[in-house]
Amino acid sequence: EVQLVESGGDLVQPGGSLRLSCAASGFTFSSYWMTWVRQAPGKGLEWVANMRQDGGEKHSVDSVKGRFTISRDNAKNSLYLQMNSLRAEDTAVYYCVRGVTYFDYWGQGTLVTVSS
Amino acid sequence: DIVMTQSPDSLAVSLGERATINCMSSQSVLYSSSNKNQLAWYQQKPGQPPKLLIYWASTRESGVPDRFSGSGSGTDFTLTISSLQAEDVAVYYCQQYYSTPRTFGQGTKVEIK
Numbered sequence: 001e002v003q004l005v006e007s008g009g010d011l012v013q014p015g016g017s018l019r020l021s022c023a024a025s026g027f028t029f030s031s032y033w034m035t036w037v038r039q040a041p042g043k044g045l046e047w048v049a050n051m052r053q054d055g056g057e058k059h060s061v062d063s064v065k066g067r068f069t070i071s072r073d074n075a076k077n078s079l080y081l082q083m084n085s086l087r088a089e090d091t092a093v094y095y096c097v098r099g100v101t102y103f104d105y106w107g108q109g110t111l112v113t114v115s116s
Numbered sequence: 117d118i119v120m121t122q123s124p125d126s127l128a129v130s131l132g133e134r135a136t137i138n139c140m141s142s143q144s145v146l147y148s149s150s151n152k153n154q155l156a157w158y159q160q161k162p163g164q165p166p167k168l169l170i171y172w173a174s175t176r177e178s179g180v181p182d183r184f185s186g187s188g189s190g191t192d193f194t195l196t197i198s199s200l201q202a203e204d205v206a207v208y209y210c211q212q213y214y215s216t217p218r219t220f221g222q223g224t225k226v227e228i229k
Contacts, residue, residue, distance in 0.1 A: 035218075045158075045166065045209055047218040061217045095165055101213040102156035104177065106165035 002026040002105045004096045009110030016086050020110055022079040022096030030054075030074040033100030036081050038092035039109070046092075049081065050100055064090075086114045118142050118212050122221035128229040135197040137224045139210035144190045147214060154214035157186055157195045160223075161206045169208075170195065202228065 008020040022034070035050040049060035049070040058070050069082040079096055093109035119142040129135040145154045153173035158166035168177045170186035173193055183198045197204055205228060210221040 044223045045211070045220040047220070050216075050218075059216045101154065102168060102171040102211070103158075103166075104168050106167070109165055 002098070004098065004105055004107035006094060006096045006107045006110035009094065009112045011113045011115065012086055013116050014087060014114055016114070017082070017084045018086065018112060020081040020083065020094055020096075020112070022107060024077045024079065024096075024098075027098070027105075029072075029077040032098050034072060034079045035097040035099060035103060036070060036079075037095045037097050037103070037106075038090075039095070040089075040092045043092075048094070051079070052100075083112070086112075088114050090114050117217055118145065118215055118219050120210055120212055120219050120221040122208075122210060122224045124224060125222070126225040126227065128227045129197075129200045130229045131202065132199050133229075135200050135204070135226055137195045137208050137210075137226070139188075139193040139195070139221050141191045141193075141212055141214075143214075145212045145214035146190050153189055153193070154212055155186075155188070155193050156211045156213065157184075158209045158211065159204075159206045160209065166209060197226070200226070200228070 003025045005023045036048040038046050038048050051058040051070045067085045071080045091114045093111050095109045096107040097103040098105040121140045123138045155173040157170040160166040169180050174186045185196050187194050207223045207225050209223050
C-alpha cells in the first residue's frame with residue numbers, strides 16, 4: 001500500500017524557517033518524480049515544487065523561488081521542503097504528492113501556520 | 117502560466133440527478149505529439165486530501181465509480197457525475213499538466229439539493 005506521511009508543520013513567526021519531511025512507503029520511491037502541493041485554509045490547491053527521481057531537475061512556483069528548496073533522499077525514501085523567509089501567505093496545509101503530471105497518491109498533509 | 121477556470125463555483129443537485137462541472141484552460145492543453153489532453157480531475161471531501169478521479173481528460177483512475185466521466189479537448193473540459201450519490205458531496209478540481217507550473221482550477225463545490 002502506497003503511503004506518504006508528512007511531518008514538520010508548525011506555528012512559525014514571519015521571517016522564520018521550517019523543514020517539512022515526507023516519508024514514502026509501498027512503492028519504489030526512487031522511480032518517481034515527487035511534488036509538494038499546498039492548500040491555504042478554506043482555499044484551493046496550489047502546486048509548489050517538484051523534483052525528478054535522481055534530484056537532477058526541480059521546479060518551483062514563482063512565489064516561493066529563492067525561499068523554498070525541495071530535496072530528496074532516495075536511500076531514506078524521503079522528500080523534503082526547506083522553507084525560509086516564511087510569510088503569512090505561506091500558511092497552508094502542505095501535501096506530499098506522487099507524480100509529475102497527474103497526482104495519484106497524496107499524503108494527509110501537514111499544517112504550516114505563519115503568524116506572530 | 118496556464119489559468120484554469122471552473123464553472124460553476126458551486127452547484128446543488130438532487131440525489132440520482134446529473135451533475136456537470138466545466139473547466140476551461142487559458143491555452144490548449146492538448147499535447148500534439150501524443151494527441152492527449154494533459155488534464156486531470158480530483159475530488160476533495162472535507163478534512164481529506166484530494167483524490168485522483170480522471171486523467172488524460174477522460175481516463176478513470178482505478179476504483180473510481182463509472183458514474184464519473186470526463187470529456188473535452190483543447191481548452192474546454194467537463195466532469196460529469198451521471199447519478200449523484202450522497203458520498204459525492206465534495207469539492208472538485210481540474211488540473212493541467214501541459215506546462216510548469218502545474219495549475220488547478222479554483223474548485224467547484226457539489227452539494228445535495
